[in-house]
Amino acid sequence: MRKPIKYVEKAVTVAAKGAWVVFDRLNRIKPNPSPTPKWSDKPLLKSYEKSKPPLGWPRTTDSLCPKCVPEIRQQILDGHLPHEVLMNEKVGEIKAQIIERDGKILMVKDCPTHGHFEDVMSIDPEFSQHLEDVFPGRDIAAHADEKLHHHGSSTVKYGRGSVLTIDLTNRCNMMCDPCFMDANQVGFVHELTWEEIKTMLDNAITIKPRRQMSVQFSGGEPTLSPYFLDAVRYARKVGYNSVQAATNGIEFAKSFEFCQQAVEAGMRYAYLQFDGIGNAANAHRMVGNLFDVKLKAIENLHKAGVEIVPVVTIVNGINNEQVGRIIKFALDNPKTIGFLSFQPVSFTGRDEAVTDDRRVAQRYTLSHLAHDVKNQTGLGEPSRDWFPISFMGTFSDWADLMHVNDVKNDWGQLSCGCHPNCGTGMAVMIDKETKEAVPVTAFLKGDQLARDIAKVNDAARGKFLTVVGMALCLVKNYDPFHSPTHFKLTDLLKKFDKNFNATGKNYGKVGPDRTVDDVMKRRQDRWNFLFIAGMWFQDLFNYDFRRTEQCIIPYATQEGEISFCAYNTGVDGATLSRRCT
């Protein structure tokens, strides 16, 4: 038996569909040219102006030979090759084909020296096709970036990215396997000085489009750096709203006072290493009580005012059975966990020399994740409820347009313009009181919503019509009969307003002047928008330069900003970067 309000809402959605027809017709008449915001020297892109890499299959792309790359890297380290070859030549590069065979998507490639390589990209072509179909396109081309983006074939070319990672130190207080940092095993310490940290953050805001990013301090274990708190504080000071630490949580579990100091400095998110539920599920990390540590870290951080993002490295056959348990844990604790990040294993760093047997057995892709979530929790349909991370770009475009004439519009919205093979996600709306959970796209038609919003964006009207257009899009694509029992249409509109600040209502500030009271105010919302994300970092077996060139999670280094995968995997990787700078 549905609540009466659901029937009223159904009537409203029908009316909105009618209103949309009129609005859309009128809105198409003489669209305005795209404005140029203060934070970019180039105009906002209309949906049809956005570029896309070659997609679909079969297709050819530029990749790397898994055997040539370590050899070349060693030659550079041994002084037999100058490191400039990385910028001027295509060392280690070979062509690769992305094909469909036996119901799987594969990358196959041949090196004239080392022979044939192939690896699985997806176990569900329909799922992968869906992700590529709804990819909205790349961000505005990066500009004013010549000093920071100069890495030959690995150069980041599009947009500003959404997460800027800074490795404060390669020291760590754990000895994990896998570890793509190879922390504690390389025989040297690479630790940034305070001046270097400041320079990287100062440089970061020179690139245009100047977008809000999550500045992520990483490592090694970033809390081991003597400058950790100062770095967090300085990132906030230069204007970044979201500062996070990629941490194993040990220091935060040991001391609540340390958590409070981090919050006071401006830390907003803990990107918390989290492999599974129970000490047995964490045993491969070789810490006796690691799960107890995680729980205590979550407790301390949340209480202090830090939001928690459990980050799960998923390895097939090692901990893929944990996917469902971790999601259930998040569903059980909706007031504490608002985001889950699954990271399918990348055979790099300590695992670069993986044997073929192990690689085949442990390979885990985004398609594995979507299916494991469905099979282990019953949540979501892979080809309906999962979208590329870049899908949010359309919403960011809308917010960019809406705020373009704001007085204090010095920053563009956080936007993910990554390749559809890089990341995927499913949003679940959870009632914090009853813990009822429903995928958002079960009651909000995602594909159609994005197409409708793109039309609003393309017309480039003023703020009022842009907001009205969005409201109509949301209402017309909303299905009250499939939303959570107590969820109302107004809750949906409020959620969007809270995220994009359309009406100016104060839901709790997120800017540099944010206080603990603001954090607590934002948490009062009854609805948790749990985002289950999968971010698949490349290794040498599936490397694709079309992905690195639109990387949204660059590393800031003394040698400029480098794509995440180029840094951790590519020939110009972290070992070279850290050892040579």
Added chain:
Amino acid sequence: MTATLTKWYEEHGRHEIFAGGKKVQMEDKAHSLLLRDNIVTTELQRDLDKLGIAKNSREEKTRARDQKQKQVAEAKGEARGPEKNDEAYNARMASLYREVVLKEKPVIAENGFIPLGALTQSKGNGHNGNGTHAPKPQVAEPVAGD
């Protein structure tokens, strides 16, 4: 590179590393999270063990080393590498142990006789816990019927 690991340790000292089963000391384990028993894992996922596939690079290195040793042994014409319940291997290891650890000289027959000196007890080297104790007094074992 800021410093080699050795130099860093000299200047800054070592930081604590939690590995090999070491536990993190916390003030307490209390938390307010809901943790249902039916989602807590009590056993390791063993899929790869069942398939005989290494789980990580450490295991792969160990296996590769063992394989290499086996190949070297075979190339030298030695019968076999280490295998469980392999008497020949165990005997060879026992001989090596006596020679290297206990410092016993190999017994070499002279003119068909074993010299008396070769039958003395090991003196031990004092470093490995063996051979440093006073000789155990011989105590008569009780015999049923005494």
